[in-house]
Amino acid sequence: MMQNRDSESSQEPTTETLNIAVDFDGTFTANTALFCQLVGSMLKYGADVRIVTFRFSTGNNSDIITWGERLNVPVIFTEGKQKEAFCEEIGWKPNIWIDDDPRFIPVVSDLESVARGCRVNGEK
Known part of the structure; x- marks a missing residue:
């Protein structure tokens, strides 16, 4: 059965603010x-869009700072800490993560449970 695309688009948009x-x-x-x-x-x-980087705030960060200013979005330096844990520490909880290397996002306990699941399923 084919679904009418118009009926999908007529739904009311969510009013929840997305933290991205x-x-x-x-x-x-x-x-x-x-x-x-x-x-x-x-x-x-x-x-609410923010650039979240694994980088340390010290050093030459002129590139990322310039882009943050140009886009008018804050830049969060996690100082080498897992991104989700760091964002929680500062009181900001993203709903959506856009990242080429998601290994740097989850809190350690989530990483451990994923690793356990992989071992149970015989993954290397």
Whole structure:
């Protein structure tokens, strides 16, 4: 049975604010023009968008700071800590993560449970 696409689009949009974490190195930098458009659209629809990076705040971060300012979004440096745990520590909880390397997102306990599940299923 074919579903009517018009009926899907007529549903009311959610009013929940989306917190969207966008990784910088390898994600945003993979195609800056694309991500500028995406971030602009997210902001237009009321999302709270932040660049979340595994980088340390010390050192030369002029590239990421410049992009944050240009896009008018905050940059969160996790100082080498898992991104989800760090964001929780500062009181911000993303609903959506956009990251080329999701290993740096989950809290350690989640990583341990995933690893346990992989071992149980015989994965290497």
